[in-house]
Amino acid sequence: MAQTNLGPSEAPSRTSSPPEGELPVVVRQAKDKDAKVIADIGWRVFEATFAHTCSADDMNDYLNTNFTPDVISAELRDERKTFSVASIGDQVAAFAALTTGTHEPCLEHIPAPERVELQRVYADINFHGRGVARALLDETLSVARKQGYKYIWLGVWEHNYRARRFYEKIGFKMVGSHDFWLGKDQQTDDIFLLEL
Template structure:
């Protein structure tokens, strides 16, 4: 299975909206109320919000494709786009993969893309927030060397949830290559 990575452009907004909504729903619908999911999906994946995010100079989106089909995506934030004020860092805001492609190294390929960008930027840290109940994602990030360093609130509809903040110090060498 060959995985290709493409930068998302404003012309891809409908495909981004579709993969964003699909992957988030697959990941969290069974552990949240229908109303909270509907509210979150409508607000977070509206065309207007995605256009704003895509046009932000410090945010980047990438699709992972298998056989030409989008199966996952990555969103990273630099500088002012980061959700927390962490100096000398790049934030992985989202890595979401369709369930049919879990365990097929798609997330690892997207993660490596994020590492490559962080190294190009010359930052010292990569960081992210992950829901404390998302055990699959926690295992993935721990396996890749991330350590918890704090928490913040994440609202899904009317439900306040807790994200663990995790970060990894980067060595900026070829040893970072995982693919």
């Protein structure tokens, strides 16, 4: 059966090789002290991606329910989740979470202990194009393999073409879809799967 969290001694940071003159991307397991910066990045990225798809009230409700330091701090303590952060220098630039125990009908043919969900691979917009998301994803996939998972899946908004291309380039394949409600606005997330 897969483990859900790596302990501090089992979760080394990994450094990517940067282009000449740039600082490397360092990926490590998130700590409680990262809750505020994770919430800030999540808030800004989600708002920039989805604000045009719903009312301001619905967006505010969603952000205040999902991206406050208190909410993220609670998620960091959730044994079903493993958060990683990617930093350049002393600045956290991106985060991702692996979550166990999630359910998706199109994945029922895969036993639950063999699959894990990749949630919220969010890179600060100021760091797009610098290899941060790729370094973070590579390390997150490595963590999932070490935890014993055979498959990793995620949901991507059907109109987030940049994210879809990113995941398809890595080898994720679309296997289904589900509805996602952002306030009163019904959206569709496509489900992507990768064999590890």
